[in-house]
Amino acid sequence: MSFVSLVFIQSAACTRAPDSGARRVRIAIGGQNQLVYLPTTLARELGLYREEGLDVELQDHAGGAKALQALVGGSADVVCGFYDHTIQMAADQRELVAFVTMLRFPGLVLVTSPQSAATVTSISDLKGKIAGVTAAGSSTQMLLTYLLQKHGVPVDSVSVTGIGASATAVAAVESGKVDVGVMTDPALTIVQRRAPAVRVLVDLRHVEGVKQTYGTSTYPASVLYAKAEWVRANRDTASRLARAIRRTLEWMQTHSAEEIADKTPADFRGDDRTLYVDALKNTMAMYSPDGVMQAEGAKAVHAVLAQSMDKVKNATIDLSKTYTNEFVR
Structure with a gap:
């Protein structure tokens, strides 16, 4: 249940x-x-x-x-x-x-691991990949589900795992345990500082990203x-x-x-x-x-x-x- x-x-x-x-x-x-x-x-x-x-x-x-x-x-x-x-x-x-x-x-950002940055360049590339969210059933997973459906990627074709939101999330993305992770700051900034090669796929910290993703100026x-x-x-x-x-x-x-x-x-x-x-x-x-x-x-x-x-x-x-x-x- x-x-x-x-x-x-x-x-x-x-x-x-x-x-x-x-x-x-x-x-x-x-x-x-x-x-x-x-x-x-x-x-x-x-x-x-x-x-x-x-x-x-x-x-x-x-x-x-x-x-x-x-x-x-x-x-x-x-x-x-x-x-x-x-x-x-x-x-x-x-x-x-x-x-x-x-x-x-929302302040959420979907970012690749440094190891996956070269091969995962869009949401469409996530089929068969591992995605990290803060916890099962959380809003980070709701975002991931929406993005997959919006881009025609079967939700069940992506393995989803909980990675938390702070040090555990940083470790999971930085080490490549997950191919992508839905992150928030300050964990995101830490990852970007340590691994500049990571690729940001969706950024919902600013109005531009919100408009691009949801078609609205506020979410x-x-x-x-x-x-x-x-x-x-x-x-x-x-x-x-x-x-x-x-x-x-x-x-x-x-x-x-x-x-x-x-x-x-x-x-x-x-x-x-x-x-x-x-x-x-x-x-x-x-x-x-x-x-x-x-x-x-x-x-x-x-x-x-x-x-x-x-x-x-x-x-x-x-x-x-x-x-x-x-x-x-």
């Missing part, structure tokens, strides 16, 4: 943390050190959760699918993951609601989402969370990559601060300036999923129930 078919378990209502009086919230993140999810951690480093009266626990998971499982199982209240999961779950009659949008572009990705019943029961907490993330996004728009790096946990930056700053510079365009979900973007995500997933194609989904902007406007 796939994670999207699991039985929903009612999550516990948000509680106040002892001593501080702050509202305690557990957020599951699908790979905390990836730049696509940076605002969630940066809000903590900037002290914005505390200013909003929140006691936030950040849980690091190996991919968006695992983070969703934590929500379904009741060990998390909120997920920092990709918006497409709310649509997938809606197709299963499970109501999840995204309530603040962090990325207007929302990282969001905070929760069960609809949790949002209804904890409206004030959801509002405080959304405000903390929106304030973080606004702060990022007015500060340099170097200043952002200074506020990032040292273990996220690693030993090479310059490389991390370069990775930030390569991805700054993907961050939403205001946390608002664009209706055009939501429709684009649904259209892509309907092409690659029969259950989404055959379901009647009210997209207006998969997200709300009420807490960021």
